Amino acid sequence: MSFREMPETIGYQKPLRVGSGIDERQSERAVMGMQPSGLYFMTPVWGEAYTGLFLDVVIPSQLAPGNLPGLYDTERCRYLIFTTLQDANVITASPQYRALSNIIPVQVLLIDGEIKAPHNTMSECFRQGIAMADEANAASIFLTPDLVFSDGSFRTLQRLVIQGRRVIYITGIRLIKQPAVSALRDKFLRGGVIAAEPNDLMDIALRNLHPLAYSSFWEEGEEDLIPANLYWRVGSKGILARCFHLHPVLVYPEVKRAVFFGTVDDDYVLASCPDAMNDYVVRDSDELLAVELSELGHFFLTGMRKGSFADVAFWAEMAANSRHRTLIDVPIRLHCGKIQEDDWREVERTADRIVVEISSLLCRSSVGLLMSNRRMLERRLVRLAQEKRLQLENHSSETLAHPQRTTLQIKASALRLSCIKLSTRLFQVGPIRLFFLLFDAYCKAARKCWQALIFVRTLIYGASWRPTPFNLSWIYIRQLSKDVVKVLAGLDSDVVICGDPAHSMVARLSANQGVTRFAVINVNGDGDVSSRRARLCDLITGKPLSDASVRSVLVDASLRGHEDFRELLEELSRVLKDGGQVAIKVDRIPNTQNRFANEIFMSLSAVCDAAKTKFEVLGRRRQGGIGTSLLAILGFYRRAQIGQFGGSFFTVFVLTLIFMPVEIVLGLTLNLLAILLNKLDTTGRNYVSCIVIARKVTKPTDSVHGIYEGCDRSRAETIRRLSA
Numbered sequence: 116m117s118f119r120e121m122p123e124t125i126g127y128q129k130p131l132r133v134g135s136g137i138d139e140r141q142s143e144r145a146v147m148g149m150q151p152s153g154l155y156f157m158t159p160v161w162g163e164a165y166t167g168l169f170l171d172v173v174i175p176s177q178l179a180p181g182n183l184p185g186l187y188d189t190e191r192c193r194y195l196i197f198t199t200l201q202d203a204n205v206i207t208a209s210p211q212y213r214a215l216s217n218i219i220p221v222q223v224l225l226i227d228g229e230i231k232a233p234h235n236t237m238s239e240c241f242r243q244g245i246a247m248a249d250e251a252n253a254a255s256i257f258l259t260p261d262l263v264f265s266d267g268s269f270r271t272l273q274r275l276v277i278q279g280r281r282v283i284y285i286t287g288i289r290l291i292k293q294p295a296v297s298a299l300r301d302k303f304l305r306g307g308v309i310a311a312e313p314n315d316l317m318d319i320a321l322r323n324l325h326p327l328a329y330s331s332f333w334e335e336g337e338e339d340l341i342p343a344n345l346y347w348r349v350g351s352k353g354i355l356a357r358c359f360h361l362h363p364v365l366v367y368p369e370v371k372r373a374v375f376f377g378t379v380d381d382d383y384v385l386a387s388c389p390d391a392m393n394d395y396v397v398r399d400s401d402e403l404l405a406v407e408l409s410e411l412g413h414f415f416l417t418g419m420r421k422g423s424f425a426d427v428a429f430w431a432e433m434a435a436n437s438r439h440r441t442l443i444d445v446p447i448r449l450h451c452g453k454i455q456e457d458d459w460r461e462v463e464r465t466a467d468r469i470v471v472e473i474s475s476l477l478c479r480s481s482v483g484l485l486m487s488n489r490r491m492l493e494r495r496l497v498r499l500a501q502e503k504r505l506q507l508e509n510h511s512s513e514t515l516a517h518p519q520r521t522t523l524q525i526k527a528s529a530l531r532l533s534c535i536k537l538s539t540r541l542f543q544v545g546p547i548r549l550f551f552l553l554f555d556a557y558c559k560a561a562r563k564c565w566q567a568l569i570f571v572r573t574l575i576y577g578a579s580w581r582p583t584p585f586n587l588s589w590i591y592i593r594q595l596s597k598d599v600v601k602v603l604a605g606l607d608s609d610v611v612i613c614g615d616p617a618h619s620m621v622a623r624l625s626a627n628q629g630v631t632r633f634a635v636i637n638v639n640g641d642g643d644v645s646s647r648r649a650r651l652c653d654l655i656t657g658k659p660l661s662d663a664s665v666r667s668v669l670v671d672a673s674l675r676g677h678e679d680f681r682e683l684l685e686e687l688s689r690v691l692k693d694g695g696q697v698a699i700k701v702d703r704i705p706n707t708q709n710r711f712a713n714e715i716f717m718s719l720s721a722v723c724d725a726a727k728t729k730f731e732v733l734g735r736r737r738q739g740g741i742g743t744s745l746l747a748i749l750g751f752y753r754r755a756q757i758g759q760f761g762g763s764f765f766t767v768f769v770l771t772l773i774f775m776p777v778e779i780v781l782g783l784t785l786n787l788l789a790i791l792l793n794k795l796d797t798t799g800r801n802y803v804s805c806i807v808i809a810r811k812v813t814k815p816t817d818s819v820h821g822i823y824e825g826c827d828r829s830r831a832e833t834i835r836r837l838s839a
Contacts, residue, residue, distance in 0.1 A: 120224055150277060151254035151367045153191030156219070157244035159198070159237045160260035161230065166202045168408060169260040172296055172309065174211040179310035181267030183218050194221045195247065197240035199230075214307055238378050245383075246372065254367035257379050262287060263299065265313040265404040272365050272403070281369065281393040282384050284361035285405050286344065286447055288354070289325040292408040298323070313404040318451040320406050321352070326414050331356075333422060333469065340419040342427040343434070345443075345469070347462050353450035355462045357470055359435040359443050361396065364405070374508040376501070385438045386505050396442065400449045424469070428476035433494035436502055440477065443470055487562075489555050575779060580623045585782040587750040590789055591803050592620070594738045598806055599624045599669075602698045602736070605808065607666035611690075614671035615654060621671035621700050634660060634668075636683065649682035651690050660690045667696045674701070680717070680725060688729045691811045697730060700806045704744055705751040719805040730809035741801035742789030749785070 160169045177183050186192060194215060198206060203223050206212050215221055224243065230236045241257060248255045254276050275283055298319045303311045311319075330341040335348065343360040360380055368387035375383040388394070397403045419426040431440070446463050484492040577583040582592050599621055603610060612633045614622030622633060633654040650659045651668075668687060674680050680701075687697050701717050717725075723732050739747070 120222060150279075152251055153188065153193070153253040154186070154256055154273065154276075154365075155192065155244060155248035155251070155253045156194045156256045156258055157241055157248075158194075158196055158258040158260060159240035160196065160206075161199045161202050161226065163202075164410075165260040166198070166205055168292070168296070170206065170209050170211045172263055172299055172408070173258075173260055174215055175304060175307055175309040176263045176265075176299075176311065177269070178211075178214055178218070178308045179264075179266040180308075181310075182264060182269040183215070185267070185270040186219075186273055189219045191253070192219050193247070193251075193253070194219045195244050196221065196223045197226055197243070198223065200225050210307065234378060241379050241383075245368075249368065249371040254365055256365050257363065259407070261292075261408045263295075263309075263311075263316070263406050263408060265316045265400075266310040267313075268403045268405065271397075275395055276365060276367060279393060280365075280395040281367045281388050282363050282391075282395065283365040284394065284396045284442065285364045285403060286356050286358055286397075286449070287362055287405045287407040288320055288356075288449060289328045289407045289409050290320055290323045291325050291411050293411070295319055295323045295406070295408055313400050313402075314451045316404050316406060317400050317449060320449075321354075321451060325409055325411070327409070330417070333466075336421065338421075339417045340421045340423065340426065341417055342419055342430040345427075345466070347466055349448075349450070349454055349458055349462045352452045353448065353454045353459070355459070355466055356447040356449060357443055357445070357466050358447065359431060359439045361442050362405075370509055375505065382436060382501070382505055385436055385502065386509050391438060391441060394441075396445045396447065398445060398447050404449070424472045424476060427473050429488075429491055429494070431473070431477055432491050433498045436498060440474075443474070485551075485555075487558070489551055572775070575775075576782075580620060580627065584786050585779050587746050587753070587782055587785065589782075589786055590743050590793070591739050591747055594743070595620065595804070596624050598736045598738060600628060602669060602806060602808065603628055603630070606669065606696055606698065609665075610667045610669055611651075611660070611665050612669050612671075613651060619671040619673075621669065625669060636686070649679070649686050651686050662689055663692045665690045665695060666692055667698075669698045670700065672699055672701045674717070684725060684729045688811060693811060693813055695811045696733070696808065697811070698806055698808045699726065700804055702804045703802050704747060719802070719807070722805060722807045726807055726809045729811070731812045732807060732809045734808040736806040736808075737799065737802040738805065739801075739803040740793030741796040742792030743803055744801045745792070746785060746789050747803045 158169070158173075160166055183189070183194075196203075196206065203225060207223060212221070224240075226236065226240070237259075241255075245255050256272065272283060299309055299311065302319075303309045303315070326338065327341065328346070329336045330338050331344045331346045333340070333345050333347055344356060344358040347355045349355055362380055363384050366379070366384060366387060369390060370387050373383065373387035375381070375386045377383075384394075417430075419430060435443075446466065448459060479487075481492060481495065484495065575583065576586040577589075579588075580592065580596075582589045603625060610625075610630060610632070612619075612622045612625045612630055613636065614625075614633065615635055616622040616626045616633065626633075634651050635654055637650050637652045637657075637659075652659050668691065670683065670687065672680065672683060674683075683699075687699075691697060699722065701722050703716055703718060705716070719735055719737060723735065726732055
């Protein structure tokens with residue numbers, strides 16, 4: 116497509132300006148390339164309807180005092196109109212054109228050839244305008260014949276570009292054309308100028324939202340969802356927007372004469388401004404507001420469901436490039452009048468949760484998509500190929516900016532792009548598509564079988580904190596649960612559980628009883644035992660508990676060494692108030708609840724003797740007997756043997772199917788036998804774990820003699836050797 120300048124256009128006369136408020140040295144910096152030399156406004160327009168709208172509303176809004184008349188140094192700016200010869204005659208004969216040309220130099224460029232695809236023609240017009248702007252080292256401002264700006268918008272654009280912004284993004288909410296035009300002309304048209312403040316323009320917008328705008332609301336309405344822009348209402352006077360596709364209304368390119376293949380909204384910014392550090396998103400309509408006017412009959416369906424994370428992610432895999440995905444994180448407030456900050460915050464928190472969920476779906480690995488959603492993987496490969504093609508087409512500019520980029524690196528990038536293109540083409544080959552279809556079906560079937568197996572195992576064996584009689588840990592967890600309930604009943608209601616519910620069985624059982632306050636032991640130091648310092652820290656905030664701030668503590672002690680237990684007692688003494696109670700659960704033998712490979716074990720007498728150095732022992736409880744101990748050792752050994760298979764899905768799956776019936780029968784039999792052995796065991800020396808209840812006293816004993824006499828280290832080492 117070619118363009119030629121229309122002859123006999125009206126000349127421009129520089130208007131008289133007084134006190135622009137901008138330092139003249141800024142023009143010198145613009146000449147040096149630090150800032151654009153000027154602004155090039157570009158508007159493609161053709162057709163009777165769009166030409167009439169352009170003259171009746173769009174140009175008058177741009178003639179508002181804070182728009183074109185409010186710009187500094189307009190003799191360096193240009194206003195480019197791309198149109199057909201027939202429409203050019205109408206435009207140049209209008210009084211709006213005369214008023215426009217008295218403010219800024221105007222060039223009318225005629226479009227040669229038939230307009231078959233309007234969007235492609237518009238992009239070609241912008242390409243011609245970008246080339247002219249790049250030649251003059253100017254910033255490009257992309258306008259459309261149905262885009263209406265609030266008063267002060269253009270002055271804001273010039274201020275931002277002077278501050279060093281290279282890309283300025285705005286959202287253009289879509290309105291119904293006829294009632295919006297009537298409201299604008301009736302309320303604000305004075306002397307051929309429409310000067311609408313942002314609040315007034317947004318008030319008109321809220322009253323005349325287009326059906327396509329309603330399609331952008333996350334859950335409101337019954338029509339399809341348009342994922343490019345997501346809206347939420349804030350009361351009756353505001354809209355919160357989170358958008359993938361924002362309009363880059365101003366671009367001052369880093370890469371001159373950049374090649375792009377789509378529209379300026381699509382990939383021009385990615386090609387011309389690779390560095391996003393100087394991007395700017397207009398976050399509040401009070402700063403700048405633009406609305407788009409469309410016929411009521413202009414509507415399309417997307418097939419995307421309202422409120423569907425999966426549909427938005429599916430659309431964004433190909434339609435949102437890497438630059439677009441940074442824009443969705445920015446909240447944009449559109450409003451008329453004052454809205455309470457709390458109201459904004461509440462809606463923003465809702466939008467944040469939704470955007471995080473969508474982003475998590477977009478961050479899934481390609482390998483995972485290959486097994487779970489091949490269509491999304493195909494869309495991702497197409498997008499990556501498009502971005503790589505864009506990068507390679509502009510590599511000459513990159514080489515100028517980065518001389519270290521060698522020919523070999525460029526060839527390697529070209530080879531990677533070829534591989535990506537080849538992979539996308541291979542997906543279209545029948546046998547390969549059939550292979551991936553069968554592979555996808557196999558993966559889905561395997562995943563469903565695994566999920567069914569997990570469900571069956573949970574149904575048969577129960578959850579870890581609530582096992583069934585078929586589970587080898589049933590007797591022990593049952594006894595531990597009873598003891599934890601009794602211990603909690605004897606402690607203060609404001610109890611702190613030292614343990615993470617995600618890992619500690621005592622903490623999980625306590626959470627089931629309604630306890631909500633948890634803490635963990637953090638060790639500070641450089642790894643040297645002598646310099647370590649254990650701290651009891653709040654699980655949520657991570658901050659250490661204050662001195663003498665707790666009435667009672669229940670501790671699930673997992674010990675790597677005897678020094679850990681001494682430090683734990685000192686820390687408990689620090690945080691407990693005088694007279695406060697502590698209950699300490701310590702393992703006696705290895706069991707399936709152990710978290711450390713080198714965890715040590717202590718007997719009840721050893722725990723009591725150690726506690727007496729800081730506390731007064733009030734009571735003690737044992738969990739299990741000789742039968743329970745044997746089952747615990749067997750369960751520990753079984754877990755160690757299964758662990759040798761690593762993450763082999765197929766092996767574990769097959770072994771589970773084979774041995775599950777045997778485990779069911781054997782588990783029930785062993786549990787019944789363990790109950791019998793527990794009844795026969797009257798020595799009290801065989802147990803899995805113990806809980807010691809103690810109270811803080813002001814003058815603890817100084818004797819530490821025989822603290823670890825009861826720790827059966829040799830027995831623990833023997834069990835570990837057997838397990839290995």
